[in-house]
Structures are given as structure tokens and as C-alpha cells.
Amino acid sequence: MRSFAIVGLVFVAALLPFESAALAQQNANPGAEKPGLEVPLITPGPGWKPCPRCKNEAYAAADRKKENVDTRPFDKHNITGVWSGTPQALDDNGSNFDMKTLPPFTPYGQKAYEATFSDSPEWSSKDPMNICDPLGYPRSFAYNYGIEFVTLPGRTLEFFEWGHYWRDIWTDGRKLPSNPPIPRFYGYAVGHWDGDTFVVDSNGYDDRSWIVADNRRQNAEKRAAGLPHSDAMTIREEYKRLNYGVLQLKITITDPKVYTAPWSTTDVIALSPDSEIAEHLCVTSDSISYDEQNTKPTLSSQGK
Amino acid sequence: MLRRTLLVGVVMAIAALLTWNPPVFAHHGAAVWSNTEITLKGTVVDYFWRNPHVLLTWNVTDDKGNVVKWTGELASPESMMADDGMTKDTFRPGEELILLVRQAKTGTPNSVIDQIKRPDGTTVMRYSRQAGSQNFAGALSPEDQAKRKN
Numbered sequence: 001m002r003s004f005a006i007v008g009l010v011f012v013a014a015l016l017p018f019e020s021a022a023l024a025q026q027n028a029n030p031g032a033e034k035p036g037l038e039v040p041l042i043t044p045g046p047g048w049k050p051c052p053r054c055k056n057e058a059y060a061a062a063d064r065k066k067e068n069v070d071t072r073p074f075d076k077h078n079i080t081g082v083w084s085g086t087p088q089a090l091d092d093n094g095s096n097f098d099m100k101t102l103p104p105f106t107p108y109g110q111k112a113y114e115a116t117f118s119d120s121p122e123w124s125s126k127d128p129m130n131i132c133d134p135l136g137y138p139r140s141f142a143y144n145y146g147i148e149f150v151t152l153p154g155r156t157l158e159f160f161e162w163g164h165y166w167r168d169i170w171t172d173g174r175k176l177p178s179n180p181p182i183p184r185f186y187g188y189a190v191g192h193w194d195g196d197t198f199v200v201d202s203n204g205y206d207d208r209s210w211i212v213a214d215n216r217r218q219n220a221e222k223r224a225a226g227l228p229h230s231d232a233m234t235i236r237e238e239y240k241r242l243n244y245g246v247l248q249l250k251i252t253i254t255d256p257k258v259y260t261a262p263w264s265t266t267d268v269i270a271l272s273p274d275s276e277i278a279e280h281l282c283v284t285s286d287s288i289s290y291d292e293q294n295t296k297p298t299l300s301s302q303g304k
Numbered sequence: 305m306l307r308r309t310l311l312v313g314v315v316m317a318i319a320a321l322l323t324w325n326p327p328v329f330a331h332h333g334a335a336v337w338s339n340t341e342i343t344l345k346g347t348v349v350d351y352f353w354r355n356p357h358v359l360l361t362w363n364v365t366d367d368k369g370n371v372v373k374w375t376g377e378l379a380s381p382e383s384m385m386a387d388d389g390m391t392k393d394t395f396r397p398g399e400e401l402i403l404l405v406r407q408a409k410t411g412t413p414n415s416v417i418d419q420i421k422r423p424d425g426t427t428v429m430r431y432s433r434q435a436g437s438q439n440f441a442g443a444l445s446p447e448d449q450a451k452r453k454n
Contacts, residue, residue, distance in 0.1 A: 035387040035430070042385050053382035091386075122336050145382060280382065286354045294359055294375045294415075298336040298408035 037062065051161060051278035052084035052146030053091070060090040060272060067273040069245025076196045079156075079239055079247060084146035084272040087246055094144040094162075095249070097212050098265040102227070109258035112228040116210065122299050124224035128209060130291070132163075132282035136185035136209025137202070138235060138251055140165055143212070147269075148277045156191055156198075161280050169200050180204030183231055200237040207231045211253060230257035245271040337406040337416050344403045345423075349373060353392040357434075358384050360417065362401060376405055376417040379433050388429045401428075 036058035043050050052060070064070075085092040105113055119125040129135060135143060145161040154172035159165075167186035180188050183206035191200040210226030211233075233255040240248045252264040346362035358378035363371050384390040395401070400423050405415035420429040 039387060040389045042389060042391060050386075051382060053380070054385050056386040059386075145380075278382075280355065280380070282355060286352075287356055290352075290354075290356055290359055293361070294357075294377050297375075297412045297414045298410055300410065 034058070049274050049276040051280070052082060052272040052275045053161070053280075054278065055275070057085075057089075057091040060085070060270075060275075063274045064090075064245055064271070067245075067271075069271055069273065070243055072244040074241060074244035076241055077193055077198075078151055079149045079198055079241055080151045082146055082148045082272045082275045082277060083247055083269045084144075084161075084275065085270050086268055087270045090270055090272070094142050095267045095269055097138075097142055097251075097267075099214075099216055101263065101265065103259045103261035103263055106256070106258060106260055108230075109228065109255075109260075112230070112258055113214075113225065116214070116226040116228060118223040118225065120299065121222050121224075123295065124213070127213065127224065127226060129213075129282070130287060132284040132287055134165060134185040134209065135160075135163055136206065137167060137187055138253070139210055139212055140186070141251075145280050146272060146275065146277060159277050161277050162282075164279055164281050176201060176203050183207070185209055187235070196240055198237075198239040200239070201234070202237075203234045205229065205231060205233045205235075207233075228258055229253070229255050232257045242268070245273075247271070336408055336410075338409055339406070341404050341406055341418055344374065344405060346374060346401060346403060348395050348397050348399050348401060350397065351392075351395040353381055355380060358390075360395065360403075360420075362403070364413075372413050374405075374413040374415060376403060376415045377434055378417055378429070383433060384429075387433065390428065394428065 035056045039056060041050060041055055041059055043054075050059075055063075084090065086095075116126050118127075124130065129143075134140075140160040140163065141147065143162060147161065148157075148159040150157040150159070154170065156169040156171055158167050158169060165186065167189060169189045169191040171191045174190055176190055177188055180203065182204075184204055185206045185208075187202040188204040189200055189202035191198060193199070207228070207230050209229070211229050212227055214225040214227050233253060235254075236252045238250040238252075242248050246268050247270075248266070248268050250264060250266045252262050253259070254262040344362075344364050346364045349361040349363055350359075351361075352359040358381055360376045360378060361373060362376070363373050365371050378384055379387075381392075402421045402423065403415075403417055404419035405417050408414040416432060416434045417429065418432045419427070421427050
């Protein structure tokens with residue numbers, strides 16, 4: 001145990017220069033203090049709680065402190081609760097995927113990737129999000145305004161605030177379908193406990209969604225892009241509750257049509273006590289209206 | 305207990321270091337906006353308290369009496385509520401506002417809003433969290449602006 005901790009600390013130290021640069025970029029305006037408890041907390045009314053993104057980071061931190069999330073006894077075999085951001089950044093929009101470990105594309109995958117490139121450097125014109133197509137899984141996990149796990153007999157429900165989507169993770173012993181009859185944006189998912197780890201396997205995905213947006217923008221024209229997947233994608237999720245307020249996760253994506261190797265990413269997410277999932281719907285007519293009023297007029301003719 | 309706490313901390317730190325990503329942009333990035341902030345005094349036309357971004361439109365009348373309708377981007381309703389205490393009732397058509405904005409490079413009256421004040425000096429929105437706003441937090445105090453320049 002001790003040696004693992006030491007190795008971890010050395011690893012962290014080795015990465016500090018990179019992270020410092022990243023944080024410097026993130027906090028380019030050091031004088032801009034984040035909003036805090038001086039901002040009034042707005043809820044729908046007595047007895048109602050704010051959605052995870054409806055309270056700022058200071059309130060989120062105060063709620064975690066009030067609930068003693070770091071020391072409170074917890075059931076290792078229950079991940080029920082509202083989770084949002086990371087312990088280090090409670091206002092993060094979901095979980096960040098480790099882009100540095102992304103395996104190379106197959107030839108088919110490279111073409112699928114290039115098909116996601118935006119028409120211009122000015123906006124992400126191919127992003128399904130812009131027209132409110134379902135984000136699908138795992139993008140709903142990677143980009144969300146909070147999620148909620150609800151444990152029921154025989155299944156666990158996973159609600160996503162962004163888009164107001166949910167999926168069923170069946171825990172009644174059924175197996176994944178060998179040939180799912182209808183592709184799903186949120187796939188077919190089954191779960192079981194392996195020791196203290198909740199393991200979720202899924203397949204049957206609709207290939208129109210992105211795994212995540214590609215924020216590296218590494219293509220030559222610096223155009224926005226997304227990471228594609230095929231209908232052959234399978235995903236294994238492994239959740240482990242490190243303490244009452246922190247959930248560790250590992251997501252492994254296997255898609256031999258698009259990627260030359262499985263892709264694993266690890267993160268931790270934070271419990272958001274005293275929060276309720278609300279209704280952040282993506283309304284197509286609203287998105288179109290917004291783009292017509294304040295997006296398209298800002299683009300050069302190339303991008304329209 | 306100490307070992308366990310240490311282990312949890314190390315795992316969390318490693319995960320955080322490995323997974324930092326720049327912010328996403330779905331609709332457009334900072335490149336479409338001018339690098340110069342301008343102050344506009346206008347009258348609210350519409351206030352769309354909706355996704356994907358709250359949108360404010362207002363009329364600006366020039367010295368010759370010409371009226372130009374502007375649009376301005378804010379963050380999501382949740383973010384505006386959490387960080388500024390704004391609600392669907394914050395603005396009403398016809399009321400005057402003083403807005404610090406970055407205009408679209410196309411020269412059209414479209415913008416991202418960096419700060420909103422009322423004529424009595426009350427600050428409604430202190431600074432933006434929108435594209436590129438980390439370099440244009442117009443609501444900074446003079447002292448903070450000096451720090452930024454240094």
C-alpha cells in the first residue's frame with residue numbers, strides 16, 4: 001500500500017510542470033474571483049433543492065462540508081446519489097476523458113473522424129449537439145450538468161441532467177443481447193458487483209453519436225471535431241466508491257472498427273449533496289433560433 | 305486510516321492531472337469575437353431565458369436617432385442563476401441597461417456580453433464565463449485590471 005502511494009506521488013510530481021501550464025491557461029485572469037456565497041441561492045421554493053449547476057462552486061463545497069462527505073460512513077455497494085464535477089472542480093461539466101491515451105484510428109476510423117471536422121475554424125458545425133441530437137453514451141457522461149444513479153431491485157437508473165436523458169443498467173442477471181434489434185444512443189447495459197466495484201458492460205450503440213468532442217483540435221485546419229464510434233462499440237465501466245463523496249470510475253471503450261486498441265480513461269466524480277436533477281433539455285427550435293440570431297451572423301461567409 | 309486517506313488523495317490527484325481538458329465549444333469559439341470591449345447603452349427588447357445560451361436583445365439609438373438592434377450571448381440559465389443570481393424575471397422589455405460587450409468580427413450587431421449594469425450603477429452580471437472571457441473580464445476592479453496587465 002505504501003509503495004503504491006509513493007509511486008503515485010512521484011508520478012504526480014513528474015506531471016506537475018504540465019499541469020501548472022494547464023492551470024495557468026485556465027486561470028489566465030487571476031483577478032477574476034469566482035462567484036461565491038454572496039450570490040443568492042435560488043431554488044424553486046421551500047423543500048426544493050437546486051440542480052447541481054444551479055448553485056455555484058462555493059455552495060457546492062459548503063454542502064459537501066455540511067454533509068461530511070469525506071468522513072461519513074458509506075455503503076461500498078451503493079452508488080445512489082447525484083454526482084457532479086470533480087472534487088477539485090465541483091463546477092466541471094462532467095468527466096474529462098484522457099485524450100493522451102487515445103489509440104490510433106483504423107483506416108475506417110480515420111475517415112469517420114475526418115467526417116466530424118467542422119466546415120470552418122469558427123464553430124463546430126458537425127457537432128450533433130448543435131441540433132439537439134441525443135449525445136448518447138458515453139458523451140452524456142463526459143459532458144453533463146450532473147448525473148444521478150438510482151438503485152432499484154434488478155436495475156440501476158442513470159439520469160443525465162444535460163438533455164434529460166436516462167439509461168437502464170440491468171442488474172437482474174440478464175446477459176447483453178448478442179445482436180441487438182435496434183441500435184440505441186444509450187446502448188444496452190447490464191451491471192454486476194465485483195467485490196467493491198460496480199461493473200457495467202454495454203453494447204448495441206447507434207453510431208451517429210460522438211464518444212466525446214475532440215478538444216485537441218489537432219487536425220491541420222484547427223477545426224473542431226469529435227471522436228466517432230461504430231455500431232460495434234462495447235463499453236466496460238468500473239465504478240468504485242472511494243469514500244462517501246468520491247466515486248472513481250474507469251471507462252474502457254473497445255471498437256475494433258474505429259480504434260486499433262481499447263481506450264481506457266479514469267476519473268473521479270464528486271457527490272453533490274442537497275441537489276436535485278432538473279430539466280436541462282436541448283430544444284431543437286431554441287437551438288436553431290439561437291444560432292440564427294447570434295451564431296450564424298458572427299461567422300465569415302465560409303462558415304455559414 | 306492515514307494510508308487510506310493518502311491513497312484516496314493520490315488516486316484523485318493522478319486522475320485530475322491526467323484528465324485536464326480545455327473547455328468545449330459547441331456553437332462557436334472565441335475567434336468570432338473582437339478583442340476589444342465596447343460599452344453600449346440600450347433598451348431591452350427580448351430576454352430569452354433558454355438553452356443553449358441565455359440571449360439578450362436590445363436597441364441602441366445613435367446621435368442621429370438611428371436604432372440598431374443588438375444581440376448578446378450569456379451562459380446557460382443554470383450558470384447565470386448560480387453565478388449571478390439571475391432569473392427569468394431579471395430583465396423586462398423597455399428597461400435601460402449598460403452593457404460591456406465584444407462585438408462579432410463580422411461587424412454585425414452581435415456580441416458576447418462581458419458585463420451588465422443598470423443605469424443606477426448596480427451590477428447585474430459581474431463578468432462573463434463565455435468564450436474567451438478569461439481575458440476580458442470587464443467587471444474587474446481597477447486593481448484587478450492592473451494585475452491582469454502585469
